[in-house]
Amino acid sequence: MSTRIAFLKGHGTENDFVIVPDPENAIDLPPAAVAALCDRRAGIGGDGLLHVVRSAAHPEAKDMAAEAEWFMDYRNGDGSIAEMCGNGVRVFARYLQRAGQVTEGDLAIATRGGVKSVHIAKQGDVTVGMGKAFLPEGDVTVSVGERSWPARNVNMGNPHAVAFVDDLGHAGNLYAPPPFSPVSAYPDGVNVEFVVDRGPRHVALRVHERGAGETRSCGTGACAVAVAAARRDGADPAVTGTPATYTVDVPGGRLVITERPDGEIEMTGPAVIVAEGEIDAEWLETITP
Numbered sequence: 001m002s003t004r005i006a007f008l009k010g011h012g013t014e015n016d017f018v019i020v021p022d023p024e025n026a027i028d029l030p031p032a033a034v035a036a037l038c039d040r041r042a043g044i045g046g047d048g049l050l051h052v053v054r055s056a057a058h059p060e061a062k063d064m065a066a067e068a069e070w071f072m073d074y075r076n077g078d079g080s081i082a083e084m085c086g087n088g089v090r091v092f093a094r095y096l097q098r099a100g101q102v103t104e105g106d107l108a109i110a111t112r113g114g115v116k117s118v119h120i121a122k123q124g125d126v127t128v129g130m131g132k133a134f135l136p137e138g139d140v141t142v143s144v145g146e147r148s149w150p151a152r153n154v155n156m157g158n159p160h161a162v163a164f165v166d167d168l169g170h171a172g173n174l175y176a177p178p179p180f181s182p183v184s185a186y187p188d189g190v191n192v193e194f195v196v197d198r199g200p201r202h203v204a205l206r207v208h209e210r211g212a213g214e215t216r217s218c219g220t221g222a223c224a225v226a227v228a229a230a231r232r233d234g235a236d237p238a239v240t241g242t243p244a245t246y247t248v249d250v251p252g253g254r255l256v257i258t259e260r261p262d263g264e265i266e267m268t269g270p271a272v273i274v275a276e277g278e279i280d281a282e283w284l285e286t287i288t289p
Contacts, residue, residue: 010091050095055069171194254269
């Protein structure tokens with residue numbers, strides 16, 4: 001292994017990521033190493049890590065190589081593997097543009113949640129085709145302290161529990177995962193969104209991301225919130241035949257989510273690369289589980 005490993009730092013509505021370009025999948029990134037890189041004091045700092053690999057070079061993405069040249073091997077800040085990250089896809093696309101691998105326009109990116117269609121606009125925003133939401137049956141409840149709320153179970157390739165509340169402060173500090181029931185609803189944990197209304201088809205959220213704690217933004221969470229809000233508001237596009245667009249304010253900015261009558265969801269928002277540098281590989285090799 002080289003004594004230096006290239007990295008970049010980027011964010012999408014302040015959901016921030018360490019980016020490790022590794023086209024041939026040659027860099028070993030065990031969970032402990034990812035957690036160390038994402039540590040905000042002892043490492044570079046980030047809500048997660050974007051491992052940039054050619055689909056053909058990664059065993060989990062080989063079957064998608066014909067559709068998408070690049071695979072987003074996404075890791076949570078604690079080193080655990082995640083299926084999808086909407087803000088991460090936008091930042092991943094922005095990195096590919098910066099590296100000269102793609103230009104403005106359309107591209108496809110492979111993820112563990114499937115191949116995602118991406119559009120890089122001239123004005124700078126990035127739109128991601130997030131696929132369709134799946135709404136599992138059954139009642140779910142989330143709690144903070146003595147308060148409890150019914151939550152909508154929405155799966156965007158990763159699991160979400162969406163609770164509409166009167167005040168975002170009721171979510172507490174969100175350091176620890178909010179308890180939910182029944183436990184069987186989310187055997188691998190869940191991302192929990194607390195949501196308030198700001199106006200017609202305009203909501204704001206706070207989120208506890210599984211494996212990361214409270215983050216400044218969550219793309220799949222914003223999509224889950226828009227889907228839940230549309231169902232609550234009687235604006236299900238499959239029923240009305242009309243696309244439903246929601247503005248979703250997150251602590252780090254604003255996303256625009258559109259669900260179409262065929263169920264396909266698009267998310268539009270900014271993506272920024274803020275720095276690049278080198279990781280000391282010798283330091284990284286000293287990290288032990």
